[in-house]
Amino acid sequence: MMNQSILMADDDADDRFLVQAAFEDNNIPHHILFFEDGDQLLNHLSSTSGNGSPSFILLDLNMPKRDGREVLKVLKTDKQLRSIPIIIFSTSKAPDDVNTSYFLGANSYVVKPSSYEHLKDVIQKISDFWLNTAMIPS
Amino acid sequence: MNLSSLRLLNRSLDERQLTWAIRFLFGISIMLIIALSYSYHTINKELIFYSERVDHTQRVLITLEKVSSKLYETIYHGRTYLLLKDTANKRAILKSIDDLNPLLDQLDTLMESPPQDKRVQVLRTTLDNLYDRTNIYWTDSTVQLGEQEQQAMLREASGHIEQANRLIREITEVENKLMHTRMQSRDNYKQQVFRYNWVIMLVALVFLSSSFILLDRELKRNNLYRIELENKVENLNRSNNELEQFAYVASHDLQEPLRKIQSFSDRLLLKYSIKLENEAQLMLYKVNDSAQRMQLLINDLLSFSRLVKPGANVQRVDLNDVLEEAKYNLSETITTQKVIIKSSGLPVLKAYRVQMVQLFQNLLSNSIKYSRPDIVPYITISCKLVEGSEIPAIKPAHQDVQFYLIEFSDNGIGFNSEYAEKIFVIFQRLHARDEFEGTGIGLSICRRVISNHNGYIFAKGQEGKGANFYVYLPLQPFIS
Numbered sequence: 370m371m372n373q374s375i376l377m378a379d380d381d382a383d384d385r386f387l388v389q390a391a392f393e394d395n396n397i398p399h400h401i402l403f404f405e406d407g408d409q410l411l412n413h414l415s416s417t418s419g420n421g422s423p424s425f426i427l428l429d430l431n432m433p434k435r436d437g438r439e440v441l442k443v444l445k446t447d448k449q450l451r452s453i454p455i456i457i458f459s460t461s462k463a464p465d466d467v468n469t470s471y472f473l474g475a476n477s478y479v480v481k482p483s484s485y486e487h488l489k490d491v492i493q494k495i496s497d498f499w500l501n502t503a504m505i506p507s
Numbered sequence: 508m509n510l511s512s513l514r515l516l517n518r519s520l521d522e523r524q525l526t527w528a529i530r531f532l533f534g535i536s537i538m539l540i541i542a543l544s545y546s547y548h549t550i551n552k553e554l555i556f557y558s559e560r561v562d563h564t565q566r567v568l569i570t571l572e573k574v575s576s577k578l579y580e581t582i583y584h585g586r587t588y589l590l591l592k593d594t595a596n597k598r599a600i601l602k603s604i605d606d607l608n609p610l611l612d613q614l615d616t617l618m619e620s621p622p623q624d625k626r627v628q629v630l631r632t633t634l635d636n637l638y639d640r641t642n643i644y645w646t647d648s649t650v651q652l653g654e655q656e657q658q659a660m661l662r663e664a665s666g667h668i669e670q671a672n673r674l675i676r677e678i679t680e681v682e683n684k685l686m687h688t689r690m691q692s693r694d695n696y697k698q699q700v701f702r703y704n705w706v707i708m709l710v711a712l713v714f715l716s717s718s719f720i721l722l723d724r725e726l727k728r729n730n731l732y733r734i735e736l737e738n739k740v741e742n743l744n745r746s747n748n749e750l751e752q753f754a755y756v757a758s759h760d761l762q763e764p765l766r767k768i769q770s771f772s773d774r775l776l777l778k779y780s781i782k783l784e785n786e787a788q789l790m791l792y793k794v795n796d797s798a799q800r801m802q803l804l805i806n807d808l809l810s811f812s813r814l815v816k817p818g819a820n821v822q823r824v825d826l827n828d829v830l831e832e833a834k835y836n837l838s839e840t841i842t843t844q845k846v847i848i849k850s851s852g853l854p855v856l857k858a859y860r861v862q863m864v865q866l867f868q869n870l871l872s873n874s875i876k877y878s879r880p881d882i883v884p885y886i887t888i889s890c891k892l893v894e895g896s897e898i899p900a901i902k903p904a905h906q907d908v909q910f911y912l913i914e915f916s917d918n919g920i921g922f923n924s925e926y927a928e929k930i931f932v933i934f935q936r937l938h939a940r941d942e943f944e945g946t947g948i949g950l951s952i953c954r955r956v957i958s959n960h961n962g963y964i965f966a967k968g969q970e971g972k973g974a975n976f977y978v979y980l981p982l983q984p985f986i987s
Contacts, residue, residue, distance in 0.1 A: 381763075383767050383770075383771075387770050387771075387774070390774060394777075431759070460759060460762060460763060460766065461758070461759060462758070463758070481766065482766075483762070483765070483766045483769050483770070483802060484769045484770060484773045484795075485769070485770040485771070485773030485774040485777060486773055486777065488770060
């Protein structure tokens with residue numbers, strides 16, 4: 370289980386940097402893979418199918434090309450990929466976005482915190498839950 | 508809008524004057540038409556009267572003619588009988604005399620003036636005398652009389668005939684004169700009727716067409732106003748849409764860089780605080796503070812702009828429940844500051860519930876925030892019904908509507924009444940940020956909520972004594 374990686378799709382380089390920093394500062398040893406858009410994420414998943422699925426995916430909603438909603442739809446309708454926990458990680462607080470995400474099958478919805486301290490805390494909590502508390506498919 | 512239509516809008520008469528002018532013109536023209544019709548009617552009656560009189564006189568003349576011809580018939584037959592002794596002549600005389608009587612009766616009834624009446628009477632007696640006397644000479648006994656006696660009798664008869672003829676002539680003359688004057692009057696009235704017809708038509712035409720021109724002008728102007736209004740509505744819709752778009756942009760795109768500023772300065776402080784000098788740390792804190800403040804402003808702006816389009820439905824809302832909910836939301840501050848809130852007579856009305864809670868909550872928290880530190884905050888909320896005309900600066904359309912006046916008064920620091928309007932402007936504050944925190948959105952949200960409900964809100968304050976907020980909500984819900 371320790372070998373399972375964490376995936377994150379976000380077009381914003383700063384966010385990717387900050388999230389990575391938060392993981393490091395929280396001393397979470399998991400390997401994190403970053404993708405700049407939904408296509409990259411889907412390509413990676415289809416090329417590595419069979420080599421074990423990731424622990425969870427952090428998915429941004431607003432991305433160029435294939436955005437988070439489409440990626441979510443594709444993932445949750447795929448027979449193999451639908452069991453991967455997906456955490457929507459977006460700036461949007463709009464009820465519409467939250468509702469559609471859950472409707473499409475997101476496993477949780479987290480709003481990006483506005484300060485780094487907060488972010489560190491949130492990453493800690495997410496990891497705590499999905500890596501140490503909840504059981505996930507292997 | 509072209510130049511001529513603009514000129515049309517800049518009218519010389521104001522609306523009220525114009526309405527009165529149109530009413531005046533219409534009234535005058537209707538009165539004139541009525542008056543003219545009345546006098547036309549009288550003249551027409553006179554015309555009919557004189558026409559009838561002319562007919563009447565003509566009948567008199569015809570009857571006279573008949574009388575005279577009957578008279579000559581009897582004379583003719585009488586003389587013939589005397590000469591020929593033919594009984595046929597005798598029968599003809601008797602028949603003529605029989606015919607004469609109804610003619611005389613008719614003449615009698617037709618006469619209109621006493622002198623003429625008298626003449627007819629005299630004529631009748633003259634004829635009666637004539638026939639009484641002459642009756643003798645066509646009885647068979649008189650035929651046997653001597654020639655001298657017969658001649659005397661004929662002379663007497665001639666006298667009577669002479670008189671009868673004179674009378675008939677006189678009556679005819681008088682009637683002829685009458686006929687002449689009556690025909691003159693009739694013709695006169697005929698002409699007048701003709702003239703009146705023209706006058707009525709012209710006057711009606713002038714007045715009605717001038718009021719029509721005014722009305723037409725007014726209609727055109729109204730049309731222009733309508734177009735202007737439609738344009739304004741369109742602009743308003745557009746700016747509302749833009750505001751919504753702005754809200755979306757603000758919620759996403761503006762917050763994104765802000766979040767970065769905060770996150771990076773945060774991380775900088777966290778990771779490099781040992782390496783940074785105190786001054787640099789202080790500056791970073793300031794950066795963070797400002798970013799946080801901007802975040803608050805954007806959030807407030809968003810919550811304000813969301814009020815532009817009330818999404819929820821209108822429902823019956825008990826303001827007592829609303830107050831309780833607002834108090835619950837503020838329960839922490841209410842307990843720590845030992846705030847006393849008294850309310851009485853809050854009504855149930857149709858409103859947007861969430862917005863009402865926001866209104867009460869904002870007004871309460873405003874009063875609590877600006878309380879005096881040395882005394883316990885005391886807020887009273889009362890309600891009564893008032894007429895729309897009592898509300899200052901009310902829209903004309905709302906003047907006849909009844910309103911609930913909900914009054915919030917507190918014993919806080921108050922404010923100078925000079926700023927009674929300013930405090931409702933978005934992000935307007937009367938105090939420095941380090942004195943009282945907040946962005947200055949609370950009261951502008953209140954005003955927005957109230958205008959969503961077609962109501963009014965005003966404030967009154969006295970420095971050091973307290974503030975009063977007057978909320979007017981319409982009794983009959985006319986939220987569309």
